[in-house]
Amino acid sequence: MSWQMRVEHSTGYRYASPVLSSYNEARIIPQTGGGQVTLEATVRTEPAATLYRYWDYWGSQVTAFDLHGPHTELVVTGRSLVRTAAEPARPEPPSWEALRGDDVGDRYVEFLRPARFTPDHPELVAAGRELAAAHDPADFVLAVGDWVRERLTYRPGTTDVHTSATEAWKRGEGVCQDFAHLALVLMRAAGMPGRYVSGYLHPLADAAIGETVEGQSHAWVEGWFGDWWGFDPTNAVPAGERHVVVARGRDYDDVPPMRGVYSGGTSSSLGVTVNVTRLA
Structure with a gap:
């Protein structure tokens, strides 16, 4: 809805x-x-x-x-x-072999390569590939979210807009943009195109009609496996009716x-x- x-x-x-x-x-x-x-x-x-x-x-x-x-x-x-x-249905995913093929790689090369705040790191690359080996592409996105939340504690004020995924991972804490950046590193390492989404989040799933509340500037990710599918790794939910999309890019640097x-x-x-x- x-x-x-x-x-x-x-x-x-x-x-x-x-x-x-x-x-x-x-x-x-x-x-x-x-x-x-x-x-x-x-x-x-x-x-x-x-x-x-x-x-x-x-x-x-x-x-x-x-x-x-x-x-x-x-x-x-x-x-x-x-x-x-409304919350989208997950696409029917292609195989990892097809996802890593030249057609996808050429079309979405910008969402497969490292960016300013989503740099490569050997341990993160290995983690992304290990998760991909154990999951099909659709379930892989959910597994990435679980992996990120196990390693990052949501704590405002511990990072800023210039913090990279690697820095947040080493600190073990951060905010929504850090969760999104870290998820993107793993997704791209596995061969799945991933893009950063910025926008707003209504905090209440059962929001009353007509009531004004304090919302949030928010960030989440979209993975491509047959089509783009949005997922919020901070809150462990698909991007749906509470999410308002403002901008998309490779990482925060494209969407301030x-x-x-x-x-x-x-x-x-x-x-x-x-x-x-x-x-x-």
Whole structure:
């Protein structure tokens, strides 16, 4: 069963001295596709700026803007109305032999190779291949999730957006993006294309209609075995009606909610808030 949700995402920065100019990109508009439909979407900035939208190489919608007047704070707020996709059925998987063939390898090469936050590591490569030897491709994704949760403790504040899968694995703790990064290393090592998904998660499976609650910026993975299938390794559930897809890529480096450069003093975060309301 699909849901309809309203999402409000706000993020901001404060600067030690006035910023004279800045150039920014925001990836906070949910995607349409794969059963998910974005019905409305707006982005507002304070100070106000002229906004430009484009789709990046990975198919994510980017809101770009620049500011050229002195300002000591920047707040970016995205509001969207989304009909989410119901939990998908797992595809009928091909054999590992077919999955590792040239056709798949050529088509999805970018989702099979290491990336900035999903580098190779001999022990992780061996673990991924060992799991693949014991499971067919569909069950392999679930086994990867189990393996990751046995080795990572969910603990906010112990890693940041620059932490790689290997670093989180060695620490034994992290947040959703670390769970997703570590899962992707194992999937790719086994020969399964895997991509990183960023978006939002409604925290309540039995959410009341019309009630606004604090949501979460979230990350999960999609594996390709005959078709793309989303799985949330942090929560051990398939990606479904509570998940709102915003961006996809090889790892976090392809999908940051905010990215920019500016001329001025040092910055500090005003924090990120995500509010979600189930409407249907």
